[in-house]
Amino acid sequence: MDATTAAVSKRLPGLKKKSSSRSGLRNLVQGCWSYRSPVEKKPDPQPNLPQFSISALPDDVLLDCLARMPRAALQTAMMVCQKWRSILKSTEFYEMRKQNGRVENLLFVFGGAGTGFLSAVYCKSSGSWRAGLLCSGRSIAENDWLSGYHNENHALLHAQPAVIKHRIFILGANPCRFSKSVGIECTIVYDAWTKTLRRGAPMHCPRKKFACCVIADRIFVAGGANRNDSGRDAITDSEMYIPELDAWKPIASMPRKRYGGLGAAVNGVFYVIGGLKFSSTLWSSMQPYIYVASMDAFDTNLNCWQKTKVLPMDGCVIACTVVGRAIYMLTSHAVELSFWKYDTWDESFTRVKPPPIPSPLRIDNCLKFSCVTMGSDVYIIQVGGSIDDLLRRSGRNGRGYKEGLVLIYDTCTLEWSRGPDLPYVKNGATCTVVQC
Structure with missing residues (x-):
């Protein structure tokens, strides 16, 4: 920097040193293309579906489901709950198994x-x-x-x-x-x-x-x-x-x-x-x-x-x-x-x-x-x-x-x-x- 330029810089503090052509090109590109972090697309909200368990099934449907179990599983099924035990001991359960060919x-x-x-x-x-x-x-x-x-x-x-x-x-x-x-x-x-x-x-x-x-x-x-x-x-x-x-x-x-x-x-x-x-x-x-x-x-x-x-x-x-x-x-x-x-x-x-x-x-x-x-x-x-x-x-x-x-x-x-x-x-x- 010569004496003239230094003197101008003292008088005009906002004046900056001129950058090289390569730096200018880089600044131009950065100004045109700014990096933006990717935004994750949120899935569309699903409708709220009611939650069902097998015990919530109607009694006749539950009876038909239980009647199709293999004989080896009946002993364990009786220990699930009192409702299952009463169903498995009922006359209707035995007759349903006979109809389904499970006996x-x-x-x-x-x-x-x-x-x-x-x-x-x-x-x-x-x-x-x-x-x-x-x-x-x-x-x-x-x-x-x-x-x-x-x-x-x-x-x-x-x-x-x-x-x-x-x-x-x-x-x-x-x-x-x-x-x-x-x-x-x-x-x-x-x-x-x-x-x-x-x-x-x-x-x-x-x-x-x-x-x-x-x-x-x-x-x-x-x-x-x-x-x-x-x-x-x-x-x-x-x-x-x-x-x-x-x-x-x-x-x-x-x-x-x-x-x-x-x-x-x-x-x-x-x-x-x-x-x-x-x-x-x-x-x-x-x-x-x-x-x-x-x-x-x-x-x-x-x-x-x-x-x-x-x-x-x-x-x-x-x-x-x-x-x-x-x-x-x-x-x-x-x-x-x-x-x-x-x-x-x-x-x-x-x-x-x-x-x-x-x-x-x-x-x-x-x-x-x-x-x-x-x-x-x-x-x-x-x-x-x-x-x-x-x-x-x-x-x-x-x-x-x-x-x-x-x-x-x-x-x-x-x-x-x-x-x-x-x-x-x-x-x-x-x-x-x-x-x-």
């Missing part, structure tokens, strides 16, 4: 083994058995009344099952007399959905070897013998159980005594078939009892017993089941088995093709069969005893071997087939089918 037939076999209740479950769709304990050790610890049954080898030896929807009522189980529990005589209720046991009201008469059936969600029992009576005399007493009240009430007594009779229900009629009649000459006769070759029928609508029907077959009826309007009966004739069909509409008996068991048989005294229905098929399950002739034919020796035969009779094709053998269940006694 299937499961064959249960119960047996006591001294160390706990053993059970075996057969699923028709898979064609296989699954065995295990009916209740866990924790259940025993939490329920003192179970210990009397849990520790008894023959707790279910004379028990009878009755099924109402997905619940199995085990009647006449024999508790351990040495148990510390007081008043443990009861009806054992098993829920096939939740896999839990609970205690129900005991029968007025603690009986064994009695007949039972279910009609319109009511359990009917008749006959047998009083377990507390050392004389083991057959009785005619009959009772009815009301599940929602957990109470038994007496009904009209049978016209004759029956010990070991079998029960079946068709169209509101309770049939009591066969059985034994103990003789009054117990000590003077080598044959202290005789078979009762007849059956009595109790009409639940008329609340009375009808005329006795004579059975045409000889020997004793050892198992029976119902398919439609017909009662199928398995009978023993000392050295062979026969199979009969009784049509309740025209009251006719027909002898049908016997089960494929070779005869003559030397049947062990402990041999026991049970008959159940799955769909249109009759299942005959050997739940106890031994068949010596079958052991010899298969190359095995010895007595007392439990075969566990499962024979299936198709009532449509009238043919027999062999099912998978029953897993080992000691003292298997209670056998029934549940739709769950």
